[in-house]
Amino acid sequence: MTALAAGRRRSVADFDIKEVVVHGALAALVISFIAAIGMLEELDNRILITPVLSLGYLTIAWAPFLFGYRASHEKTIEGVEPPTKGLRDIVVGGVVGLVAGLIVSSFGWLAQTMDLTGVFIHTGERMQSALLFGKSPAVGFLLMVLFSVTLGVFGGALHVIRPRIRSLVAVSVGTTLVFALFEADVKQLFKGLRIEGLGKIVYAPAGGLTVVTAVAVTAIVVLIKIYGKGRGPTATYQRIKKHHKNLTPEIRKRNNWFWTAAGIGAYLVIPQILGRSLSETAVNIGLFIILGIGLNIVVGQAGMLDLGYVAFFAVGAYGIAMLTSPFRPAQWIPQLDFWVALPIVIIVAAFVGILVGTPVIRMRGDYLAIVTLGFGEITQKLFLSDWWKPVVGGAQGITNVPSVTIGPIEFAGANSKMVFYLVAVLVGGTFLVSQRLEHSRVGRSWAALREDEQIAEATGINTVTSKLLAFLIGAVIAALAGALFAAKVGSVFPSSFKLLVSLIILVVIIVGGLGSLRGVAIGSVVLIGLLGGPTLPGLLREFGRFKLLIYGIILIYMMLKRPEGLLPNVTRARELHHDELKQDDWLNKVSDVDGESGVTA
Amino acid sequence: MTINGDGTTIEAWTNLAIAGVAQGSMYGMLALGYSMVYGVLGFINFAHGEVFMGGAMVSFFAAQNLFERGVWESNFALSLTIVLVVAVLTSTLIAVIVERVAYRPLRNAPRIIPLITSIGISFFIQYTFAGLFGEGIKNYPPPPSYLRDKVDLFGVLPIEGTKILVIVVTTVSMLGLYYYVQKTKAGRSMRAVAEDREIAALMGINVDRTIVSTFAVGGAMAGVAGILWALLFRSISFITGFLPGIKAFTAAVLGGIGNLAGAMVGGLVLGLLESVGTILILGGWGIPGAGNLKDVIAFSALVLVLIFRPRGLFGERLTHEDRP
Numbered sequence: 018m019t020a021l022a023a024g025r026r027r028s029v030a031d032f033d034i035k036e037v038v039v040h041g042a043l044a045a046l047v048i049s050f051i052a053a054i055g056m057l058e059e060l061d062n063r064i065l066i067t068p069v070l071s072l073g074y075l076t077i078a079w080a081p082f083l084f085g086y087r088a089s090h091e092k093t094i095e096g097v098e099p100p101t102k103g104l105r106d107i108v109v110g111g112v113v114g115l116v117a118g119l120i121v122s123s124f125g126w127l128a129q130t131m132d133l134t135g136v137f138i139h140t141g142e143r144m145q146s147a148l149l150f151g152k153s154p155a156v157g158f159l160l161m162v163l164f165s166v167t168l169g170v171f172g173g174a175l176h177v178i179r180p181r182i183r184s185l186v187a188v189s190v191g192t193t194l195v196f197a198l199f200e201a202d203v204k205q206l207f208k209g210l211r212i213e214g215l216g217k218i219v220y221a222p223a224g225g226l227t228v229v230t231a232v233a234v235t236a237i238v239v240l241i242k243i244y245g246k247g248r249g250p251t252a253t254y255q256r257i258k259k260h261h262k263n264l265t266p267e268i269r270k271r272n273n274w275f276w277t278a279a280g281i282g283a284y285l286v287i288p289q290i291l292g293r294s295l296s297e298t299a300v301n302i303g304l305f306i307i308l309g310i311g312l313n314i315v316v317g318q319a320g321m322l323d324l325g326y327v328a329f330f331a332v333g334a335y336g337i338a339m340l341t342s343p344f345r346p347a348q349w350i351p352q353l354d355f356w357v358a359l360p361i362v363i364i365v366a367a368f369v370g371i372l373v374g375t376p377v378i379r380m381r382g383d384y385l386a387i388v389t390l391g392f393g394e395i396t397q398k399l400f401l402s403d404w405w406k407p408v409v410g411g412a413q414g415i416t417n418v419p420s421v422t423i424g425p426i427e428f429a430g431a432n433s434k435m436v437f438y439l440v441a442v443l444v445g446g447t448f449l450v451s452q453r454l455e456h457s458r459v460g461r462s463w464a465a466l467r468e469d470e471q472i473a474e475a476t477g478i479n480t481v482t483s484k485l486l487a488f489l490i491g492a493v494i495a496a497l498a499g500a501l502f503a504a505k506v507g508s509v510f511p512s513s514f515k516l517l518v519s520l521i522i523l524v525v526i527i528v529g530g531l532g533s534l535r536g537v538a539i540g541s542v543v544l545i546g547l548l549g550g551p552t553l554p555g556l557l558r559e560f561g562r563f564k565l566l567i568y569g570i571i572l573i574y575m576m577l578k579r580p581e582g583l584l585p586n587v588t589r590a591r592e593l594h595h596d597e598l599k600q601d602d603w604l605n606k607v608s609d610v611d612g613e614s615g616v617t618a
Numbered sequence: 619m620t621i622n623g624d625g626t627t628i629e630a631w632t633n634l635a636i637a638g639v640a641q642g643s644m645y646g647m648l649a650l651g652y653s654m655v656y657g658v659l660g661f662i663n664f665a666h667g668e669v670f671m672g673g674a675m676v677s678f679f680a681a682q683n684l685f686e687r688g689v690w691e692s693n694f695a696l697s698l699t700i701v702l703v704v705a706v707l708t709s710t711l712i713a714v715i716v717e718r719v720a721y722r723p724l725r726n727a728p729r730i731i732p733l734i735t736s737i738g739i740s741f742f743i744q745y746t747f748a749g750l751f752g753e754g755i756k757n758y759p760p761p762p763s764y765l766r767d768k769v770d771l772f773g774v775l776p777i778e779g780t781k782i783l784v785i786v787v788t789t790v791s792m793l794g795l796y797y798y799v800q801k802t803k804a805g806r807s808m809r810a811v812a813e814d815r816e817i818a819a820l821m822g823i824n825v826d827r828t829i830v831s832t833f834a835v836g837g838a839m840a841g842v843a844g845i846l847w848a849l850l851f852r853s854i855s856f857i858t859g860f861l862p863g864i865k866a867f868t869a870a871v872l873g874g875i876g877n878l879a880g881a882m883v884g885g886l887v888l889g890l891l892e893s894v895g896t897i898l899i900l901g902g903w904g905i906p907g908a909g910n911l912k913d914v915i916a917f918s919a920l921v922l923v924l925i926f927r928p929r930g931l932f933g934e935r936l937t938h939e940d941r942p
Contacts, residue, residue, distance in 0.1 A: 050746075053749070053750055054745075054746065054748075054749025054750055055749055056749070135679075136679050136751065137750050137751065138750075138751060138752040139749065139750070322730055322733070322734075376921065376924075376925045380924060380928065381928075382729060382730055383661060383662050383729060383730070383733055384871070384924055384928065386662070386730075386733060387662060387864075387867060387868075387871070387920070388920065388921055388924050390864065391868075391917035391918075391920045391921050392917075392921065394864075394913060394914075394917050395913075395914050395917045395918060395921075398910075398911065398913050398914045399914060401910075402910060402911055402914070403906045403910065404905045404906055404911065406906075520737060520741075523734070523737075524738075527734060562749075563745065563749070565741050565744070565745050566741065566742060566745035566746065566748075566749065568738075568741050569738045569739065569740070569741030569742030569743075569744075569745065570738070570742060571738075572734065572735070572737065572738030572741065573720055573735055573738040573739060573742060576720075576724070576731055576732075576734055576735040576738065577720065577723055577724070577735070580727070580731055
């Protein structure tokens, strides 16, 4: 693409045909892939808006849209005015959609004429009819092309419409889709808020929004966006913050009391509103936040990639089960109360942390990763083995682990509303501990180790104790989560402590942002809450079978595009983008812009 | 077959040893891929196990097709060649695509980043295969009966034909690899890039192409390993690649990462440790269910080697900047 002089309109045909075809082919590849792995047909059963949209079509619709947008996207070059947006962008989007639609419908037609099911098991009748909209081949072919072209045009048109309108459309359509996607959960929330009737109005009896309600929801959001300008949550927060600065100490104190009371009130009320199944999801999210915070200390703060973190989780869970269950295999161990057993378990976990940490801390980064992975696997296999069966129960595990009690209150595992209270406290606790640690002397020594071990050692940091401490604290936090897990589920089995768990915790903290506590929370909500954990379903249950595929895609994408995560820790991001920042710095110097360059010398 | 240490016959020991060598050959073939990539780029390509699984999985369909047409029984040599070619091509293709899409943009990133990426790729390949071909276990057609019976090799060694085949295929591939790395121009550039990427580039070596060919050769070896797996275990599913992959990496570390001969020997050592060592060590201590603890033995070996001989048994070969 040649950059053109400012404001010149370009002819409609001014585009690189090769680039457009490549984008179209990529979109087609994505759609065909989604269809061939059986995602389209499986998700087609879930209606979002009757009778026009199912989740299946939503999962393919984004492809021509996005690639249409991308193909007509211009790189802005410093000092050169980008050409005017116009009809050309829409045409490019449309052509991308056309190419994609032609390829996809050819794929559907090919699957229909040749039986591929002997190899690709999901390319049968259902996939074909989904790809051709359940119509005869000729009509379906045209419909698919039309569908794809329309979306491509919309993608290209994104450049043309004004940013304000663009954000308006995005937010309103997005909200409507959220309402449709989380139908069961929204209904449950309405129930919790005692406005059950609203659910009956918004959703069709057979499930899904109706066309009318979908339009209504979109319109309401648009109105809120237009008339709520400057009165939205962010603006309000900013106002409060500004206001807060000029307050006298007494008023500030009173305000703090008010906020604390509001926090406690919310804490007490939330699970009641959420109801059982959503509380269960919240509890799972909480468990993974705790695990994430613990692993974040080892990986994010001390910079050691531990892939066997699940071992410490297992130690905590098995420890509690072995000490508190009446069905414990080793009857010679006295049966204790949870609160008596917990300190013992924590001490054991700390010991295991040191045991695993001692041999590995001297190793190169990637060797450390693989050895900790080895330790994790060894632990799981030993819990499974006949050798340890007399103590830990082998493949049958240990059942009837009693739930946690505080005085007369029982936090029964089956009642996730109660468990929520327990988990929330522990999440808050680990959060605070981790935050304090990060800014403490130890935390700073970890940061130094992560940056440059040799220099850290030269400045007098004891690398061995610092690293061991990170392992120890990480192990203790994981063991706490494990103890809670065992008491909540009421049983422990070796199969709950596979390598996959370690990897998923790692994905959570990487997606959130290594070294960032808010990142861990976000990562856990997005991944564990929506997609689900290793064995736990998330809110998007339909994606259950494709969960790990999506995990993989997210991980690859993040590493290529945003290695610092969604909510990055500032220092970490700077390490990862060091070169780019240097370039920016140089550019700023060259163009003589007064401003902060973002790089501190 | 239950064995306990004291009552194990000579014949049982030989069986175990041969099984160990066969399994070890497979680990060795896989370990080569890890070692080569580590030697050139300096990171652990976790997805290598999935490259191996991909080759084995796609060649399963070829084998099934040949079996249905009756070629498998009537002309086994031809069938095996076809299946081998399919596996090698598939694995090579997967390895090259992965390098192109995921590793090339990360060439200068901190070492941990491609490692984490490869975990993501591992998930992606596994569940793509699960989605495309189904999650069930697929069983290869059995080799003809003359290969399943035991042959008395040299009149003293009773050994199954399939295992002979495994060892022969491994030896031939190893010799081929040795020739490629030591005698060809491409092999020479590979060694140069492994020594020092920058200087190699200055000497006019096309570094990108060399790295692609490293992945391709490693992938081809993984494809061969896939066929060995098919001959030895005859069943494959989408998660088959993961554990052998990690164990093959263990083998590569055992032999010294970046050291190709070491990778092969490391594989054999690991195979023998798993088969003979499990019975010998754990059985000797009177630990019940020792046969199920072979993974524990393998990973313990990894941990111990890295603690006491972090550079492996035969010394590692790293790029000049990675050397301590």
